[in-house]
Amino acid sequence: MAPMTNDTAVRTDVASSPAPVVLSVENLDVTYPRRGGDVAAVRGVTFQLHEGEALGIVGETGSGKTTTMSALLRLLPQRALVRADAMRLGDRDLTALSDGELRRLRGRELSLIPQRPMTSLSPVTRLGKQLERLDRRPGGAAAPRPELSALLARVGLGPLAERLRAYPHEFSGGQLQRILIAIASLAPQPQILFADEPTATLDVTVQGQILALLSELRAELGLSLVMITHDLGVVAQTCDRVIVMQRGEIVETASVQELFARPRHPYTAQLLADLTRPPAVRGRSASGDPAAPRLRVAGVSCSYARPGTRRRGGRQAVPAVQDVSLTIPAGETLALVGESGCGKSTLAKALVGLLTPVAGTIMLDGLDVTRERVGRGQRSGLQLISQNPFSSLNRRRTIAHALTQALAVRGATPADEREQRARELLEQVGLDASHLGRYASELSGGQLQRVAIARALAAEPRTLVLDEPTASLDVSVTARIVDLLVELQGRLGLTYVWITHEIDVARHVSEQTAVMYLGRIAEQGPTEQVLHRPRHPYTASLLASMPVPDPTRRATFRPLAGEVPSPLSPPSGCVFRTRCPIAQDERCATEVPELRRAGASSSACHFADDVAPRLAAAGTPPIA
């Protein structure tokens, strides 16, 4: 470690931000010693953070962004070797501080907002107790209760302040993240807030709310923010300056406007290009005969038995999907969007037969697959690709086993040809025979998702239900998987039901989009109509909640307030009215809106015909 001299001049290299530098890092290396060669997790990272600035650190899995932060906060495991020419907080040398001194800095001047709010509080201690423990004043006394309540109110938990007696599991993920933000900003003299993917596990609308809260608090308290994320949309909406990391090195540093307008490094340019793509060019021949659609879902409702209610006079059912009807012509894609808990995954399960609907029919090429008499062979026309490729393959089986097993079930391939067919399937998804003998743990997420697709194709399906197929993949991998799926669709004439929360993906791949809210279809229609001229305030709000990867469009970033109500006691009338910016008291509370034609789409809103002007009047900007 370089010895620290207090008279070292602090360089300010960015002319546009004259604010003093609060944090500077020079040539930070983090190495993990290992037999057979050390692993360099971070190499030569140099950056500065100015007072009041929001700095984004962007990169994919393994790029070293979290390691950089952990090295600064000295949170890395013992075996990690940290070396830096300098790490300074103001005029203090972080490398020269003892562990005890650094611990006092953490939680006082340096605060951390963790990635997983659900696991960041002790599950067995009441919230009030945990806050008291954290906020020990210099004298050793705990903060008085009213102060804690005021703090919770500050982060938007107003009516919940009396819930200091509640346990963490009684809060939603978004509420917990608010509490953690409260804890982070509760530090006596907070200077720098480190946010490590603070919204990665949250829903889009809640993500928007949390990002807005962070920006607000930052302005109010004059904090500097280090925002670590893989999401360029989050960066565009919240950061002033951006560092792009790849394989442990900084490849580009730029102001957020610069970065999005003129990316200099090819890696950045590729990331941006992958993110915003025009609709895929496909043979949109409308080959599907609307009279005989490939998949017709009519009036499907699903419900779950509420756990713990079984012994007292029958099960209480939780409705998850209510009266959903969809029609998808052969070779087309329907995008299904909505917040978690809206029933989209339940619908996916019902489509592939993992769940029997309580009402309604699902017709695949005119055959009702919900009937019990329909055999496996006929059902195999509908296959599922699930969200997490790391879980969708058995980790104790080889890829060859997975594929040949699927072929064996289908029965169309004789036993001695399955091996050859498995190779063909792998080639079809861009892998080769060398992957056959491997185990799931030896492949990357993208490769695993390709294998999962190959396995589904082994059943020779006509329709694939894709349950957020790219949600757990990195940006660049996402683009490749989307390309593969689009290509396969064109080649094999597949029909897709594509569940996604990424509007850009929906725009890129789908002809039709259906938006679900609390188990019901809110709006449905041609994708360009639904996503550009929404006819339902929920669609509009959802679009406004998406952090758009374009820093010039911050004005349209208006996250929808509130959270999805419990399906056990849905609001009367229109279920969306509790969060709707244009709801009117009498009509929306009493009258259930029917899904009806509005322009080229169908919308379940009483004001479907003039949603845009009403939204404008309510202060929500129009969608670009």
Place this chain on the structure above:
Amino acid sequence: MPEVSSTLPTGTATQVRADRRPGRVRRVGRRAVAIVNHNRLTRIGFLLTALFVLIAVVGPMILGDGTKQDAGILLSPSGAHPFGTDDLGRDLLTRSVAGSRVSLFVALGSVGLGLLVALPIGLVAGYFGGTWIDELLMGFVDVILALPLFVLGLFLLGITGTGGSQVGPVFVSATLKVVVVIAVGAMPFFARVARAATLNERQEDYVNSLRVLGVPRWKIIFGEVLPNVLPPVMVQAFLWMAIAIFAEAALSFLGLGIQPPEATLGNILSDASSYMLTGAWWYSVLPGAFLSLIIVGLNLVGDGLSDALDPDLRT
């Protein structure tokens, strides 16, 4: 393994297996070495256990079954009788070694039998977790769990008598009865561990994917879920081998197990109890230490396995 596949005709089913086999053998081998070397205690455990198995298998072939009364009574340890002799003039080393064979048989037999019954119960109960099938199976398991091992032993041996007995055409030896008693005692624990692991596995997407593909349930349960459930169950199995050896000794000590003059570690200790205060320390201490080392070894292996197989600690 491209070098293997290139030597085989293409497009055959054997090739799939050939593709898979070398990889798997090497993989399992590498894992085994990694587990043994997990830490020093685990290495000691494996060493003790290997030694125990070796002594139990080979020892009696050299030394005999330990029923011969061919030496002076209560001789203290010497070159000719390293463990000394007992009150009937039998060499205690020979008897201990012969007893360890019984211990090994009881350990493997009872754990094997317990697993055979418990694994299907746990897997099926876990796969249908929360349904009446689960409740029925686990209710049965819980009833057995409620019976203490020794009460169970008293009950069974009390009805059928302590020696061997003829059940229809089958002769059930006293040793076999002990094995059954311990297997019944171990079964609920194995079943619970298997069920818990299956419940976790049930959440994995691959189970759903296989269902959608139309793979029959029994194939999913026993072909796909079972290999993932085995590691935690194996940990339990090793710990129960130690308990089984201990339980056999305890049952025999109480006169409920294998009957004298057959040498078992429990019988030796039972006989020795009368001479504990007469100065013949070797009579109880040396066979007792031998028994302790076996149990410590198996426990260390079990602990090492549970650490090494913990998915959170794996790389």
